[in-house]
Amino acid sequence: LIYFLLLIQKARNLFGENIKRKPVKNYNGEYFIKEIIPTFQGEGPFTGYPAIFVRLGGCNLACKFCDTEFEDFKKISQEKLVEEIKEKAQNKRKLIVITGGEPLRQHIGPLCAELISLGFNVQIETNGLIYQELPSQVFIVCSPKANSRGVYSKTHPLLVSKIGAYKFLISKFHKGYDAVPDLSDKNISAQIYVQPMDEYDEQKNAINKKLTLEIAEKKGYNLCLQTHKIWGIY
C-alpha cells in the first residue's frame, strides 16, 4: 500500500501537477538535488556525448506535458556534489549537464565554475525565465515554454545573448506548440533545434514528427529527437 501511495504521489508531481517553485534566494554552498546520473546526452547540440546528468529539484513552471520527476529532492553541499560527480564521471565523461526542473532557480554559478576548473564541460538546460550569472564557458540550451493560453513566456533579457542553442518542442496537441515563435527581431545567433513532443501515443507522436519536419524544412532549423528513448537509457 505504501508503495502504491508513493507511486500516486510521484505521478502527482508530473504532467503539470508539481508545485511552482520560486528562485532560491541565498546561496549557502548547498543545492537541492534530485539525482546525479551517468548516461549519454540524448538531445540537442551534444547528442550522444557521454555525460553526467545533475538534475536539480523544483521548477518555476508546471507544464502539462512535463514527464520529468524533479520534486523528490534533497540538499547536498557543493563539496559532496562535486565529489559524487567526479566519482561517477570516472575520467570518461567530460560533459556535465545541469538540468531540472529549472536549474537557474538555484545559484549554480559557483558549481559551474568549480566543474570548469576541474576540466569538465558544462551544459545547462533552462526554460529561460530566470537569470543567474554563470561562467562564460557554460553552454546554455534554452527551451522556451508557452503558457496555458499558448503564449510563449519571454526569455529573460539578460540571458538572451548568452544562449548557445534554442530547443523548441513541437506539438499539434498543446496550445502554442504547433509553431516556433517569431525570432526575427531578436538578432539571435544561437542554433535553433525543433523537437517533436512525446505524447506517449504513437499516432500523436507521428503527427508531431511530421509537423516538426515541416517546420525544420520551412525555417531551416535543426531537427532533434529524444535519442535516449530510442537507446532505452535515462
Ligand code: SF4
Ligand atoms: S519548464 Fe521543463 S521541467 Fe519545468 S515543468 Fe516545464 S517541461 Fe517540466
